Amino acid sequence: MENKKDIRALSREQLRDFFVGQQDKPFRGNQVYDWLWAKGAHTFDEMSNLSKETRALLQTNFVINHIKVDEMQRSGDGTIKNAIKLHDGLVVESVLIPTQKRTTACVSSQVGCSLNCSFCATARLKKMRNLNPDEIYDQVLAIDQQSRHYFHHPLSNIVFMGMGEPLLNYENVLLAIEKITSSEGMGMSPSRITLSTVGLPKMIRKLADDGVKFKLAVSLHSAIDEVRTSMMPVNASSNLAELLESLQYWYRATKRQITFEYVVWKDINDKQKDIDALVYYCKRVPSKVNLIEYNAIEEDGFEQASPESIQKYVSALESNNITVKIRRSRGKDIDAACGQLANKTVPA
Numbered sequence: 591m592e593n594k595k596d597i598r599a600l601s602r603e604q605l606r607d608f609f610v611g612q613q614d615k616p617f618r619g620n621q622v623y624d625w626l627w628a629k630g631a632h633t634f635d636e637m638s639n640l641s642k643e644t645r646a647l648l649q650t651n652f653v654i655n656h657i658k659v660d661e662m663q664r665s666g667d668g669t670i671k672n673a674i675k676l677h678d679g680l681v682v683e684s685v686l687i688p689t690q691k692r693t694t695a696c697v698s699s700q701v702g703c704s705l706n707c708s709f710c711a712t713a714r715l716k717k718m719r720n721l722n723p724d725e726i727y728d729q730v731l732a733i734d735q736q737s738r739h740y741f742h743h744p745l746s747n748i749v750f751m752g753m754g755e756p757l758l759n760y761e762n763v764l765l766a767i768e769k770i771t772s773s774e775g776m777g778m779s780p781s782r783i784t785l786s787t788v789g790l791p792k793m794i795r796k797l798a799d800d801g802v803k804f805k806l807a808v809s810l811h812s813a814i815d816e817v818r819t820s821m822m823p824v825n826a827s828s829n830l831a832e833l834l835e836s837l838q839y840w841y842r843a844t845k846r847q848i849t850f851e852y853v854v855w856k857d858i859n860d861k862q863k864d865i866d867a868l869v870y871y872c873k874r875v876p877s878k879v880n881l882i883e884y885n886a887i888e889e890d891g892f893e894q895a896s897p898e899s900i901q902k903y904v905s906a907l908e909s910n911n912i913t914v915k916i917r918r919s920r921g922k923d924i925d926a927a928c929g930q931l932a933n934k935t936v937p938a
């Protein structure tokens with residue numbers, strides 16, 4: 591068993607200190623840092639402005655635990671799903687979603703998920719660990735490279751809507767976003783990043799207190815406690831009223847409206863009372879609604895509501911001046927759509 595250190599767990603200062611400790615210049619640390627993050631080097635050998643001796647020194651002391659794109663599937667609509675192998679053999683999935691003008695990376699924050707939403711395929715995976723900041727960063731970098739290669743422009747947006755609950759891996763997700771947005775990393779504007787959460791009030795308040803600059807989306811699916819709890823067990827411990835208070839707190843601090851993600855299911859939330867509850871909820875905090883298409887997963891008993899029921903939602907929201915969009919699924923044919931990420935490409 592190797593016990594070399596993961597070099598990307600070191601801060602710029604720690605890297606500079608390492609070189610000073612080796613009777614070298616602190617500047618060497620900056621060079622290495624730049625290779626690791628801005629240039630996304632996978633090996634020490636790529637670091638061409640370092641001497642052979644320096645590269646050998648790094649090789650003796652450290653490893654670069656880079657993720658590996660293990661398998662890539664392309665959908666008929668251009669969507670690319672990647673099975674990403676981590677250094678310990680576990681696998682997560684990341685998706686590139688192209689549209690006419692942009693490409694969006696949908697990235698994972700955890701291996702598996704602990705929340706057990708009954709309509710989501712990821713919930714069926716048992717194994718769970720948090721991803722490190724560099725494992726999150728690497729997914730974005732890999733998709734940026736794919737975007738340049740296949741669509742001839744850089745990645746334009748990032749959504750944390752892959753596997754896992756980002757707010758249960760709070761620190762690492764924020765560290766990754768810091769790298770993604772910093773000029774030392776990818777220099778991407780935080781306004782192009784959306785974090786999607788099941789809605790954890792304490793953590794939403796913390797985001798507001800920490801002054802984050804990215805956007806927030808909440809998977810609502812129902813504005814009636816009983817209905818929401820029946821699909822999303824997390825709602826039993828923090829109900830809709832608490833969630834709303836945290837969202838109002840977020841809005842006061844950030845002045846950024848919230849996006850509610852919402853699937854309409856037959857016989858579950860397709861009645862007038864469900865629509866009324868959503869309208870009432872949305873009126874209490876600046877927000878808009880994305881009605882997302884349901885992506886069936888095996889034997890879960892859920893069925894997408896009729897187009898008429900969905901249209902009723904649209905009309906009710908619009909007549910109350912709440913912005914609503916219907917989001918068509920992408921990458922369904924390769925199980926890359928929302929809620930379908932479950933490592934089907936690899937044996938369990």
Ligand code: SAH
Nearest residue numbers: 710751754755786787788809851885928929
């Ligand atoms: N844990 C985070 C992010 C991952 S899920 C969250 O809950 O927001 C990304 C989005 O896909 C969420 O809005 C989730 O509710 C939705 N989703 C899950 N399963 C789905 C399915 N089978 N069909 C459509 N959307 C689904």
